[in-house]
Amino acid sequence: MKINAKLYGALACLLCTSVFASPISIAAESEPGNTNEISAGSELISVHDPESLEGELYEGSKSDATVLFTENVTSDGGVSLMSYEITPSLLESFQEQTTSFEYSGIDVTKFKIPVSDIDDVYSTLILSSPKSYYLMKDNGTYFYSYVSDKKGEYVTYIYPEYQIDIISDEDGYSIDPAKLNAVMPEIEETWQMIDNEVKQVFWYVSASMTDAEKLIQFHNYINFNFKYAYDEYSKPQEERTGNSLVYLLKNRTGMCQAYAMFMNYLAMQSGLKTAFVTSYDQNGAPYHMWNLVEARSYTADMEPYWYHLDSTWDDTLNDGFGVTNMKYFLLSDAAMRVSHDNIVVGNSTITYGDIEVETGTCFDNELWHDSASPLVPFAYKWYFIKHLSGDNEPSTLYEYDPTKTDSSRYTELFSYKERWYADPDGNTAFDNTYTGLGCINGWLCFNGPKTLYAYNLHTGKLSEKTPIETQQGYAVYSCYISGTSLHYGVAKSGPDAYKNIVEGGEIKLTDFAISESRVTDGILHIRFATDSSGEDPHNINFLIRDGGSYKVWNGTIINKQHVQIPVNNPNDLELFFWDDNMKPYTTYYYLNGNYHDYN
Numbered sequence: 001m002k003i004n005a006k007l008y009g010a011l012a013c014l015l016c017t018s019v020f021a022s023p024i025s026i027a028a029e030s031e032p033g034n035t036n037e038i039s040a041g042s043e044l045i046s047v048h049d050p051e052s053l054e055g056e057l058y059e060g061s062k063s064d065a066t067v068l069f070t071e072n073v074t075s076d077g078g079v080s081l082m083s084y085e086i087t088p089s090l091l092e093s094f095q096e097q098t099t100s101f102e103y104s105g106i107d108v109t110k111f112k113i114p115v116s117d118i119d120d121v122y123s124t125l126i127l128s129s130p131k132s133y134y135l136m137k138d139n140g141t142y143f144y145s146y147v148s149d150k151k152g153e154y155v156t157y158i159y160p161e162y163q164i165d166i167i168s169d170e171d172g173y174s175i176d177p178a179k180l181n182a183v184m185p186e187i188e189e190t191w192q193m194i195d196n197e198v199k200q201v202f203w204y205v206s207a208s209m210t211d212a213e214k215l216i217q218f219h220n221y222i223n224f225n226f227k228y229a230y231d232e233y234s235k236p237q238e239e240r241t242g243n244s245l246v247y248l249l250k251n252r253t254g255m256c257q258a259y260a261m262f263m264n265y266l267a268m269q270s271g272l273k274t275a276f277v278t279s280y281d282q283n284g285a286p287y288h289m290w291n292l293v294e295a296r297s298y299t300a301d302m303e304p305y306w307y308h309l310d311s312t313w314d315d316t317l318n319d320g321f322g323v324t325n326m327k328y329f330l331l332s333d334a335a336m337r338v339s340h341d342n343i344v345v346g347n348s349t350i351t352y353g354d355i356e357v358e359t360g361t362c363f364d365n366e367l368w369h370d371s372a373s374p375l376v377p378f379a380y381k382w383y384f385i386k387h388l389s390g391d392n393e394p395s396t397l398y399e400y401d402p403t404k405t406d407s408s409r410y411t412e413l414f415s416y417k418e419r420w421y422a423d424p425d426g427n428t429a430f431d432n433t434y435t436g437l438g439c440i441n442g443w444l445c446f447n448g449p450k451t452l453y454a455y456n457l458h459t460g461k462l463s464e465k466t467p468i469e470t471q472q473g474y475a476v477y478s479c480y481i482s483g484t485s486l487h488y489g490v491a492k493s494g495p496d497a498y499k500n501i502v503e504g505g506e507i508k509l510t511d512f513a514i515s516e517s518r519v520t521d522g523i524l525h526i527r528f529a530t531d532s533s534g535e536d537p538h539n540i541n542f543l544i545r546d547g548g549s550y551k552v553w554n555g556t557i558i559n560k561q562h563v564q565i566p567v568n569n570p571n572d573l574e575l576f577f578w579d580d581n582m583k584p585y586t587t588y589y590y591l592n593g594n595y596h597d598y599n
Contacts, residue, residue, distance in 0.1 A: 087111070090125075091124075091125060091128060093108070094106060094125045099131055102175075103174075104167060104175050105157040105158065106157060106158040106160065107156070112154050113154055113155040121155075127261055128264065130194055130265050133244060133245065134163045134187070135163065136163065137244070138247045139239070139240040139241060140237075140240070140244060141237070142160070142161065145158075145161075146159065147159075159173065165182075166179045166180045167179070190246060194249065197249050198266065198269060201218060201266055207518075208518040210296055210297050210298060210302070211270075211296045213382075214272070215272075215329075216374075216375050216377050216382070218263060219263070219314065219326075220375070220376075220480075222259060222263060222315070223374070224323075224480050225252065226252050226262075226315070227252060227253045227320070228254070228259075229241070229253045233255070242255040243255050245265065248262060255312075256290065259312040260312070263291045263293075263309070264291060272293055272294060272295060273293070274292065276289055277289065277291070277292055277355070278352065279340060279352040280350070280352065281348040282348050282351075287345070287348075288312075288350070290311070290312065290313070291310070292355065292359075294306050294307075297402055298402040298403040299363065299402045306333075306360065307330040308335075309329045309330055310336075320478060320491070320501025320502070321487075321489030321504075322480040322501075323477070323478045326368050326369055326375050327370065329369070329375075330360070331364060333359040334361070367400075368386070372386060372433040373385040373437035373446060374436065374437055374480075376438060376439050378442075379457075379594075380402075380403070381400065381401055383397065383399055383437060385397050385433065385435055387432055394416055394417045395415065395418065396412050396414070396415045397412075397414040397416075397446070397455060398411065398412060399411040399413055413455060413460070414462055416448070418449055418451070419449070420434050420449050420493075421475070422493070424473050424493050424494060434449075435448070435477075435478070436478045436479035436480045436488070436489075438479065438481030439481070440481050442456065442458055442595070443463070443509075445481060445486055445509070446479065447468070447476045447478070449477075450475065451466065451468060452465070453465055454466075458595050466507075468488065468504075468505075470490050474490045474491065474493065475493055475497070476488050476490055477490065477491045477498055477501045483513075483530070483531070483560060484509055484529050485508045487505075489501040489502060489504050490502060490503075490504030510531075511585070512528070512529075513530070514526060514585075514586060514589050515527035516591075517590065519570035519591070519592055523566055524544070524565045524567045524570075524573070525563075526562070526563045527560075527561070528557045528559075528560075529560055530557055537556035537557060538557045539554075539579060540557050540577065541553070541578055542577045543576040544567070544573065544574070545574040546567045546572070547569030547572045570592070574596065
């Protein structure tokens with residue numbers, strides 16, 4: 001489907017309710033006795049005092065989700081909503097005003113927001129502003145009021161309902177400084193928690209990664225570290241928790257809106273254009289939320305295309321510790337509709353409307369959509385493990401080259417056959433493979449039910465096969481790498497084992513790890529992982545031969561740290577790493593996709 005040129009002008013149009021099959025109600029109802037249409041007599045008299053307005057303060061909508069497009073606030077252009085453009089400056093202004101607490105009302109006068117668009121505009125703003133978390137309940141609902149100009153044409157002030165106790169008891173609308181001071185330490189702690197989590201995610205992202213590779217890392221981090229809140233799904237909307245990003249980060253569990261909000265926020269922070277998509281049942285009630293993201297990849301010749309990705313459903317297929325699928329990752333709209341549109345759930349038919357942006361199709365038929373492991377990008381290649389159905393079929397570790405478009409983009413590296421049993425006595429086996437996958441120092445690590453495998457990308461051979469001790473009747477069902485260790489999940493053998501995976505343990509793989517090094521725009525980027533903390537830094541020295549010159553760097557490294565060094569000859573570099581006793585930390589490394597050996 002081609003881009004609607006009128007909506008998409010200058011890459012600024014990223015949200016338009018007219019692109020959907022039916023009008024979007026945002027699953028909302030106004031409070032009784034009020035209307036979403038403002039009368040012409042509501043002239044603004046006082047800047048921040050709603051009681052000084054002529055006429056009423058009109059109430060907006062309660063909402064639990066919506067369909068909207070957002071964009072990084074630091075980028076050019078803006079976000080278009082019908083005939084109205086939500087510019088980065090509006091989003092930035094909203095974030096600043098709702099985190100500075102100078103006034104309870106938000107001044108949007110200069111942005112000329114039509115009254116008819118306020119529901120969707122506010123939804124865009126609140127779901128794209130995680131640090132304004134206190135404007136939304138944990139069940140994902142929120143409430144706001146607004147006033148317009150004299151003619152009732154444009155919104156001038158928005159009054160959000162705060163979920164923290166900061167409003168004055170005397171007038172009912174202004175912010176009470178004493179109350180604000182009382183809750184400010186908790187607010188700042190939450191802001192720091194959000195920043196820390198984002199910092200953790202971005203350690204896995206390098207500047208030279210393609211957009212698609214960044215999204216792989218975001219997708220894997222979310223699904224490795226958070227668990228879907230199954231218990232909340234059966235509850236009425238008003239009783240649910242887990243639909244806010246902060247709830248997800250605090251409790252490590254959440255529902256689809258929280259998953260989508262985190263993916264949206266990470267994509268925004270990396271400068272990508274993103275979207276939320278919501279499907280609805282036949283009664284107009286919201287059913288599910290996921291993301292659209294515009295991304296560039298080698299597979300599509302670095303041309304920008306929109307893709308659907310649903311981290312929630314990829315996490316709930318085999319939900320558990322360190323488990324994720326790639327089934328709903330980077331799909332075109334046509335491919336996504338097979339599973340997400342016009343589907344019957346119970347007595348309801350679930351649908352979502354038309355998306356008038358061009359979605360990429362280049363990933364629709366990739367083998368890794370049915371992989372048994374996550375995708376792992378390393379040195380410009382992507383790796384995954386696929387299970388071939390049948391008792392006599394092995395599981396195969398594949399290398400995927402996103403720069404190729406024919407069948408040669410897949411290379412079979414290693415095949416192995418393991419069995420996960422569906423009964424405690426070991427009589428019946430699952431026809432599937434349950435493994436994670438991670439890369440450290442050029443080693444691909446994955447698991448069998450009782451074994452840790454390590455495949456050496458340099459030698460092209462299986463270099464290690466280590467037994468993993470588990471309780472009687474338990475097996476290993478997942479693994480992932482964090483820092484210098486491999487973490488694995490276990491479950492008790494049985495018919496629902498893969499649904500009940502819990503943390504099993506940690507295996508230290510090395511004292512020091514170098515994530516792939518890349519040179520971008522004359523800067524050498526190296527990501528380090530060590531077994532040290534911030535309180536116990538790791539001493540390191542390394543020598544860089546940059547063409548005919550040499551540079552020596554020494555200092556202290558803490559776990560998950562980036563180092564950036566300017567270089568003059570990116571195609572003629574050598575790196576050597578050692579400790580204070582001149583002991584090499586590794587005998588080889590990867591730089592810009594090529595293997596380098598010290599020997």
